[in-house]
Amino acid sequence: MNEIPEVIRTIPLQYYLFFSSTLFVIGIIGVLTRRNAIIIFMCIELMLNAVNLLLTAFSAYRSDANGQVFVFFIMAVAAAEVCVGLAIIVMIYRNLRSTDINILSNLKW
């Protein structure tokens, strides 16, 4: 049984970079095109997870623990962010009976 960083290192670094960038871009496209607040949130989570993956890969390649510690911070903060975010979405749903962000257009110019 190999060590996990060694397993990670069996795949070339570029592949991780391409894969994470693709995930990140899918996340951006999702945020820009979807209109449901909850799905937008899922897309942002996808972007954060792309970053996590990238940090883990770099950390394993450099044999430096900093990156992996950072991943834990990101996971914790993302959870906190989603808590507050979902609370606000619930509040909007109570007021408007919808989570479609197109309805929210009182504020412009």
Add this chain to the structure above:
Amino acid sequence: MRLSDLYFLMPLLILVGAATLNMLVVAVKRNHKVIFGITIVAHLVAVFTLLQLNGSSYQIPPFFVMDGWGIFNLGLILLTSLFVTLLSYAYFEQREERKEEYYLLLILATLGACVLVISQHFMALFLGLEILSVALYSLIAYLRTRERSDEAGIKYLILAALSSAFLLFGMALVYAVTGTMSFPEIGVYLQSVSELPLLLLTGFGLMIVGIGFKLGIVPFHMWAPDVYEGAPAPVTAFIATVSKGGMMGLLIRFFSQADAYRYANLMLIFTIIAIASMLAGNLLALRQKNIKRLLAYSSIAHLGYILVAFLAGNRLGVEAVSFYLVAYFITSLGAFGVVALLSDTERDADQLEDYRGLFWRRPATAAVFTAMLLSLAGIPLTAGFVGKFYILASGVNTQQWLLVLMLVLNSVIGLYYYIKVIAAMFAQTKSVQERRKVLHPALSFASGGAMAILGLLLIWIGVYPTSLVQLIRGLLATFMTTF
């Protein structure tokens, strides 16, 4: 972790303690006055402990560094937050929503900004930024029953989360190339390479998205007017000052510690951003009838002015940024404080019509607001004028003629819409309607006193800037020894 670390981190620890204490007190009994008192005392004690520290550079590896720049920013943030608290009391007393948690969130947001300005590591940067942002999400959407409040909340939430994802991706790329997350070590790496690798440049570019969003500069400014309008007036004051100032403090620390001023392409990006912010902010403000949105566009332009000084990239530039931040904080607090004072229970006083003939109804408030607007416009005898003069001096000193020219041009454009508001306040009106619930005079004492202090400070710094300049120079003596 040494014992002396705790001594240097005392202002932050006091804020943590105050937040916990507030939470416990709310659990036992809800009392607006008690929570308000705890918050004020906590801020005062934090400022007091800060005064005990001298300006020497103290490292708390790997996350923090406590130097003159950090102490200056901490003091500025804590005092600003103190004023926001003072302004909040009368504002929230009028509203029937639960008001105690507001102070808890405000303390946490202040804590986040404090962590941000003393961080010298990506992890500390991220944690500080997120403590600030998460607290701000709930602060913006705090008045739950108002439709605009939750709309502003969700807009800020989605965009802030998106921008922190960009920031993180940028950090990951910088980490990939340099193999470190601490600013000084990134600086060491940058010294060893003659040219920026493409991956590193991409990383910096993505980080600029995250930083630019928090600063509210063009092209990441779209949230600013909406959030300013939707958020409660004291929270708007907080976003305009602490949240932007904290990020500016971090930006200057990053650039000086990593010595990133040397790269022409990074500087070019910031030059374009600065010019675009000044122009877009001022031009979009011209036709604005809503005071909060007008001030939002004006703050976009002001961040552009600050970037001019930042781009000078020398000691004079940092001094100018510091001075302008003080002037801008006082002015923004004063302006949004007036909005908070005039707001009634249903909505904030954000229409230009609310201010028509204000001088004849409430001369003192109108006088303070006039002083604040004149300072924003940069009229002599106000802090804003000296600040702008300082920025011009730093721009001329480094021969950035294009930026200087744009700054002067934009000051002229800006004058128009500030004067428009002042003219409205002095206009004679026939019908005088006061829809406000009349508060006990003692209640509005905190806000009134805070406004008076802000007005006096504004004039004092405008007439006699030497003392502030000397204070800033003294604190910056230990910062940026390279220049």
